[in-house]
Amino acid sequence: MQGLEMDEQSNSNANLMHRRANAIPRGIGNAHPVFVERAENGEIWDVEGKRYIDFCAGIAVVNTGHRHPKVEEAIAKQNARFSHTCFQVAAYESYVELAERLSELAPGDFDKKAFFMTTGAEAVENAVKVARHFTGRSAVISFDGAFHGRTLMAMALTGKVTPYKAGFGPMAAEVYQAPFPSEFHGISVEDAVHGLNRLFKYSVDPERVAAIIVEPVQGEGGYIPGSAEFLRALRGICDQYGILMIADEIQTGVGRTGKMFAMEHFGVVPDITTMAKGLGGGMPISAVVGRADVLDSIPPGGLGSTYAGHPMACAAALAVLEVMREEQLCERSAAIGVRLRNRFHTLQKNVREIADIRGLGAMTGIEFTRDGVPAPDLANGVKTLAFEKGLLLLTCGSYGNVLRLMLPLTITDELIDEGIDIIEQAILTLTTASQLEPA
Structure with a gap:
């Protein structure tokens, strides 16, 4: 009995938090x-x-939901067949099928393609990489309050200093930020558009901007929805200067806002969309979906990652899409x-x-x-x-x-x-x- 009590104590939240503090750096929060x-x-x-x-x-x-039966079943079936090959080494159908499904679902009546990474930050990094390669330009614009990830480019694009950027400089070069409209915070659509035009006048030539990346609803920034007026204005600016529009749907995607993609609420079609989070139903997977001509501009070998589009994650994502539809x-x-x-x-x-x-x-x-x-x-x-x-x-x-x-x-x-x-x-x-x- 005493041994059982000691085992229970060793597995208490307090004891595990103590072990955590001794084993894991404090930069990983809880x-x-x-x-x-x-x-x-x-x-x-x-x-x-x-x-x-x-x-x-x-x-x-x-x-x-946690442990949805259909998602669990899909993961188990895939694991019983094989767990990993690296898609670039030996391909598998689930990766192709998932790319087909997302290309069908994503906004836009043009030809689309998709590829996969493991995290949202990786999806953002790759979307920017693609945009720079396709346009031959280097600058990227994001918005105050945005969150796009913690890797170098994604961190630079993120519009909040503490805790995401403080002490981690220098940031990636040629990233500029504009105001994001919020009626409650006194920033109008006109203010936001004016902020972009000020950047073009004083900070960066619009002919050097590869992409503008925007969350249709800001997540970490305070759950602030964009508006049709703003996103349409942004689409117009991108079209005017030949800038690619990237929609960061990592948090908003897969039905979080009441539509599969939040941009559907606004009737605005981006050139590239990034996804992650809800796509895998708990398995780590992210996606970059967009115009076929844009994504095809990268030569073979220019995209990829060892675990990207992992077989079990692809199986889970396909099950998630079916559950979203069926339920x-x-x-x-x-x-x-x-x-x-x-x-x-x-x-x-x-x-x-x-x-x-x-x-x-x-x-x-x-x-x-x-x-x-x-x-x-x-x-x-x-x-x-x-x-x-x-x-x-x-x-x-x-x-x-x-x-x-x-x-x-x-x-x-x-x-x-x-x-x-x-x-x-x-x-x-x-x-x-x-x-x-x-x-």
Whole structure:
């Protein structure tokens, strides 16, 4: 019995966090002091047996839920055949089939092709590489508040210094950033377009710009949706100067916003789209999809990676696409978003610190301020209290004052309501005192 107790203690969250601190550099953060034992659809259980509702989905990865049976089956079947060959060494059909499917699904009535990498950052790096090669130009433009990854070019494109860029310079050359429109933050579409024109006037010749990369909904930047007006203006600028438009759909893609691709909401077609996260249903895979003439400009050997388009990841991604279709998860995403935002708009009427509620489909953000000043302590306080009550949440935004809700699209309404109840109670607990203050 004593040995069993010691074993249980050694596998406690506290003991594992201690081992983690001794073995892993502190630059690898943890949002919650918990170690996972198992997961199922929209729920996670830790090593101590405590159950959590998952409103993070592995940072918008398991759109089809944890361990979806069809995804699990596809992975197991592939592993029983072979686990790895490297596509560039000995090819396999699932890679080709996945490229065909994504080319069919991606916006645009032109010929498209696709290739695969392992991470979102790799997809961004390769999209920029392709754009530079095709155009013969070197400069790239991204936007304030953007997040495109942590590798060298992706880090340079990211529009937030701490913690992503601080101390890691010098950045990749010839990257420029423009304002991203946000009505709530006082940046209009006109302001954003003016910012681009200022870059062209004072910083970079538009004839030297290979690509403009944009998130149709900013993720890390605060779950800020773009607008049809802005994205159409951006498309027009790209066409005017022969610049390629890259849509970073790594977080928004695979139904997260209520359509397979967020750009479909705006009626704007990019030249290149990057994908990752939800595509693999938990397996690491990313994709670059785009105009066939653009992607074909790279000679043989110019693209590739050892693990890119891994056989089990391709099998998982094909299963994810089938689940999205069969279970109508794009429609489900839209319904989840309505359910979330309706509940929080009702709460907002009584909580003045809830400054804005926004989103597209199931991609929903709640921004907190006090007297117009960002309140990251409140967002983090809600996250902490929710964790104590069995709900996993993450924050985002340039000031860290936004709760971002990233539910699996397969989650039940009962779990959604249970999670919302926990968030509401946490918000009311932290804001009751301020409601009692004189107006």
